[in-house]
Each structure stands twice: as C-alpha cells, then as structure tokens.
Amino acid sequence: xxxxxxxxxxxxxxxxxxxxxxxxxxxxxxxxxxxxxxxxxxxxxxxxxxxxxxxxxxxxxxxxxxxxxxxxxxxxxxxxxxxxxxxxxxxxxxxxxxxxxxxxxxxxxxxxxxxxxxxxxxxxxxxxxxxxxxxxxxxxxxxxxxxxxxxxxxxxxxxxxxxxxxxxxxxxxxxxxxxxxxxxxxxxxxxxxxxxxxxxxxxxxxxxxxxxxxxxxxxxxxxxxxxxxxxxxxxxxxxxxxxxxxxxxxxxxxxxxxxxxxxxxxxxxxxxxxxxxxxxxxxxxxxxxxxxxxxxxxxxxxxxxxxxxxxxxxxxxxxxxxxxxxxxxxxxxxxxxxxxxxxxxxxxxxxxxxxxxxxxxxxxxxxxxxxxxxxxxxxxxxxxxxxxxxxxxxxxxxxxx
Numbered sequence: 563x564x565x566x567x568x569x570x571x572x573x574x575x576x577x578x579x580x581x582x583x584x585x586x587x588x589x590x591x592x593x594x595x596x597x598x599x600x601x602x603x604x605x606x607x608x609x610x611x612x613x614x615x616x617x618x619x620x621x622x623x624x625x626x627x628x629x630x631x632x633x634x635x636x637x638x639x640x641x642x643x644x645x646x647x648x649x650x651x652x653x654x655x656x657x658x659x660x661x662x663x664x665x666x667x668x669x670x671x672x673x674x675x676x677x678x679x680x681x682x683x684x685x686x687x688x689x690x691x692x693x694x695x696x697x698x699x700x701x702x703x704x705x706x707x708x709x710x711x712x713x714x715x716x717x718x719x720x721x722x723x724x725x726x727x728x729x730x731x732x733x734x735x736x737x738x739x740x741x742x743x744x745x746x747x748x749x750x751x752x753x754x755x756x757x758x759x760x761x762x763x764x765x766x767x768x769x770x771x772x773x774x775x776x777x778x779x780x781x782x783x784x785x786x787x788x789x790x791x792x793x794x795x796x797x798x799x800x801x802x803x804x805x806x807x808x809x810x811x812x813x814x815x816x817x818x819x820x821x822x823x824x825x826x827x828x829x830x831x832x833x834x835x836x837x838x839x840x841x842x843x844x845x846x847x848x849x850x851x852x853x854x855x856x857x858x859x860x861x862x863x864x865x866x867x868x869x870x871x872x873x874x875x876x877x878x879x880x881x882x883x884x885x886x887x888x889x890x891x892x893x894x895x896x897x898x899x900x901x902x903x904x905x906x907x908x909x910x911x912x913x914x915x916x917x918x919x920x921x922x923x924x925x926x927x928x929x930x931x932x933x934x935x936x937x938x939x940x941x942x943x944x945x946x947x948x949x950x951x952x953x954x955x956x957x958x959x960x961x962x963x
Contacts, residue, residue, distance in 0.1 A: 590919045591879055591905065594944060594957035599638040603954050604628070606947030607674070608711075610657040611934040612666035615694050620934050622945055623668065624954060625655040630670050630688070633954070635936060643698045648673035648684045658714035660722035660749075665690075668698070669724050669747075671709040679730045679739075683709035687724075687753045701753050706743050707732050713774045715746065716784045717799055723748045725762075725786060727769050737768045737791065744769075744788065744797075762797060762804045766790030770836055775820035777828065789818040791836050811858040812844055821875035824882025830857055831886045833870035840865045841873070841888045841904065843916075863904050863916055868894040872901075874933040876942045878959055879905060887921065889928025891949045900926050901946055901957075927951040 604627035614621045619635035629645040630652060653674035657666040668688045675682035685705040688698040710729040714722050723746040731740035741764035748758040769790035776784045777796075786797040794812035798805050812818075815834035822828050830844040840862055847858035863886070872889035879885060889901040900922040906915060921944060922928075931946035941959035948954070 590903075591962055592903070593960045593962050594903070594921045595960050596922065596925070597956045597958060598953055599633055599956060600624075600640060600954040601952065603947060603952045605651065605949055606929050606952070606954060607652060608654045609930045609932050609945055609947050609954075610655045610666075610668075611932050611936075611945065612657040612659065613664060614657070614666055614668075616663070616665040618664070619938075620936050622936075622954070622956070623655055623657050623666075624947060625652045625670060627651050630655055630668075638956075641695045643668060643688055644670070644686070644700050647686060647700050650675050650682070653710060654712050656712040656714050656724060658722070660714055665694070667714070669703075669712055669714075670700075671705075671712055671726065673705075673709070676708055676729055679707045679732060679734045681707065683707045683728065685709055685712070685726055685747075687749075687757075689753050703747060703757055704745075704759055706745065710769070711771050713772070715774050715786065716776070716782075718781075718783045720782070721748070725772070725774070727772055727788070729769060731764070731767055734767060739767065740764075742766050742769050742790070744772075744786075760804075762786075763788065763795070763806060765795075765806075766792050768792075768836070770816040771818060773819050777820070785820075787818050787820045787830065789815055789832060791815075794818060794830075794832075809844075809857050811847075811855070811860060813842075813860075815842070817870065817873045819873045819875045819886075821884060821886075823884050824877075828856065829875075829884055831873050831875050831888075833867065833873055833888065837869045837871065839867045839870065839894075841867060841870065841886065843884075843886070861916075864888070864902065864918065866894050866896065866898075868892040868899065872928050872931040872946065874931055874944065876933045878903070878933070878942045880941065887931060887933065887944055889926065889931050889946055891927040891929055893924075898923060899928070900924055901928055901931065901944070921957055922946070922955070925951060926953065926955060 608625040610623040622633040630643040651674040652672040654671040673684035683705040685703040686700040708729040712726045744763040773787040791814040794809045815832045816836045817833040841864040843861040844857040846854040867890040869892040870890040874887045886904040904918045927950040929949040944957040
C-alpha cells in the first residue's frame with residue numbers, strides 16, 4: 563500500500579496553469595486507495611478491462627513484455643493467456659465481448675520495434691479453450707509494421723471490428739514517407755478463417771493512440787477519435803461508408819480521450835506533444851453569432867508532466883461534471899512522476915476553474931491506465947501499469963474521509 567501524502571491543489575486561471583497563484587492545502591473530494599495486484603511486471607505496455615471468465619465481474623488484462631495475462635476479480639489471481647508469441651516485445655491488448663456471451667474476446671499486438679518500419683509488428687486473435695484459465699491459441703492476422711494500439715469498435719447492426727493503429731507508416735524514416743495505415747479487421751466466418759480487412763485512414767505519418775466512444779444516442783455505433791503528431795480527427799461509419807472529419811482546433815499529440823458531462827456537452831482530453839508535458843482540455847467555444855464550435859476552446863490543465871503516456875475521463879465523483887486522470891512515466895523538473903486527478907470546482911458554474919491532486923506520487927511510472935467500476939459500487943476505479951516501477955495497481959474509489 564502507498565502511504566497517504568499531503569496533496570497540493572493548483573487552480574486553473576484563464577488558459578494556463580499558474581500553480582503559484584492559488585495553491586491551497588485542501589481535502590481531496592475522493593480517496594483513491596491503492597492495491598498492488600502485481601509487483602513483478604516487467605514493462606506493462608498496455609491494459610484492458612473486461613469479464614474474461616463470465617462470472618459477471620470485470621477482470622484486468624495486461625500486455626507485458628513477453629506475456630499476455632489476466633487477473634481474476636476479486637482475488638486477482640494471475641493467469642497467462644499467451645507468451646513468447648514473437649521474438650521482440652508485446653505492446654498492446656484489446657478485450658471486449660463482441661458476441662454477447664458475457665465473456666471478452668481478446669486480440670493482441672507484438673514484435674514491437676519502433677525503429678523498424680519495414681518488418682516489425684504482429685497481430686493475433688487469441689482463441690480460448692473450454693477453460694479460460696489455460697493458455698489460449700494464437701491466430702496470426704495480417705499486420706502492418708510497428709503495430710502499436712488496438713481496440714474493438716462497435717459498428718452499426720451490432721457488429722464489431724478490431725481497429726489497429728501502427729506508430730509509423732511503412733518504410734517511414736523520421737516521420738516522413740508513407741502514411742500510417744489505420745486498419746479495421748472483421749471476423750466473418752470464425753477466427754480461423756480469413757478476416758475482412760479495411761483501411762480506414764492513411765493521412766498521418768506518426769500516430770500514438772486513439773479512443774473509441776459512442777457520441778450520439780441516435781446512432782447505435784461508436785466513433786474513433788484518432789490522434790497523431792499532425793493533428794486529430796473523428797472517424798465514423800455511417801450509411802455504409804467511412805467518414806473522416808478533421809478536428810482543426812486540436813493540436814497533435816500522443817494521447818486522446820473523449821468524454822461528456824451530465825448535460826451532454828462533449829470534450830476531449832489530450833497529452834501534448836508526443837510523449838509530452840501538457841494535459842489539454844478541448845471543449846466547445848461559442849462564437850459571436852452564438853454558434854458552438856466543437857473542441858475549439860483549448861485549455862492547458864497542466865504543463866508539468868514528463869513523458870505523459872495515459873489519460874482517462876469519467877464521472878469519478880458522481881456529480882456529472884468533467885473529470886480527467888493523467889499519468890506520466892518519467893520525473894518532471896520537480897522530480898515527480900505518477901498519476902494526477904483533475905476536476906472542475908463544484909461551485910464554478912462556468913467550468914473554467916480546475917483543481918488537481920496526486921492519485922499516486924512517485925510509486926507509479928505510468929505506462930497505461932484505465933477507468934472501470936471493478937467492485938460494483940457505482941464508482942469508477944483506476945487501473946494503472948508502471949514501466950520502471952514494474953507494478954500493476956488498482957486505485958479503489960472511496961469516499962473522502
């Protein structure tokens with residue numbers, strides 16, 4: 563367990579973070595209690611959340627250096643899905659119930675070598691046996707070089723596809739050359755038969771992450787929020803076609819997450835630049851003609867990260883307001899790394915005043931994190947994996963004491 567720490571709250575004023583203007587010792591509105599479920603993680607490249615064994619509880623999955631594993635809720639016993647699938651490191655994992663049986667399907671990515679834009683990368687679907695605690699069978703799928711991130715996407719008519727994003731385009735050198743091929747894979751006749759594969763974007767030359775989100779109650783499908791060094795875009799599948807909409811107000815970066823407040827107002831949280839220092843909030847901006855420009859208002863919530871590598875959004879406080887969690891993996895100028903929680907002040911009707919506190923200070927060199935209600939109490943918890951700290955921790959969302 564991590565010892566309790568005195569938490570310093572900084573106030574956001576205008577468009578920049580001025581920690582020296584309004585620093586106060588205040589009581590955090592929520593208490594995140596850490597529980598280490600693995601202290602021997604090698605790198606902890608990527609995490610996922612989902613019910614692996616069909617018992618109705620959300621389990622934790624991890625892409626570690628050479629193994630893909632899952633941890634059973636609530637005893638957090640560790641089971642290996644697959645290991646040593648490729649010569650080089652694993653890098654990503656995606657888990658979701660796509661056939662409605664109450665148990666997740668799992669895809670993984672490996673052969674990680676960001677310096678090799680010709681021959682690196684691997685994509686596998688993992689097929690479970692009768693006992694999901696035993697090893698799963700890897701089924702190799704097509705891959706592009708430098709496979710980096712993947713997620714299952716819900717399409718119209720309750721269909722699903724696996725979206726896979728490489729870091730670089732094929733043959734790229736220093737971010738120049740061919741565009742990154744963002745692909746979607748669809749299982750047509752079972753996992754062992756050929757999968758249908760479609761390129762849905764190839765404009766960016768260096769990408770890092772994307773988010774999957776349902777943006778409209780009128781459409782039973784999800785959109786992709788895709789971020790690269792060159793900018794961001796929203797990608798959707800409507801009326802049998804892929805539609806791409808550039809988000810001109812959003813600058814290039816490394817991490818992106820989509821969220822809504824209780825009134826349905828959409829916002830984005832990003833970390834900029836690539837492996838960057840700044841946590842950014844994008845929200846609608848009202849014009850002189852009283853029109854709303856989506857994601858046109860850019861606010862710097864924090865500029866003191868170092869190798870920012872993880873973001874999550876959600877209503878952790880249960881008040882319907884916007885809240886953001888961000889993690890970084892290297893010490894900043896103050897020697898700090900870890901995870902911070904950002905929230906707009908309850909009495910601030912404008913939503914322009916934000917405060918923050920450390921969820922974890924110098925115990926978690928955060929490589930990835932997720933938000934999910936793991937104990938069914940209606941409150942979002944945090945799961946994070948640490949790179950140099952070699953740990954996997956659940957931060958339980960408890961009422962402030």
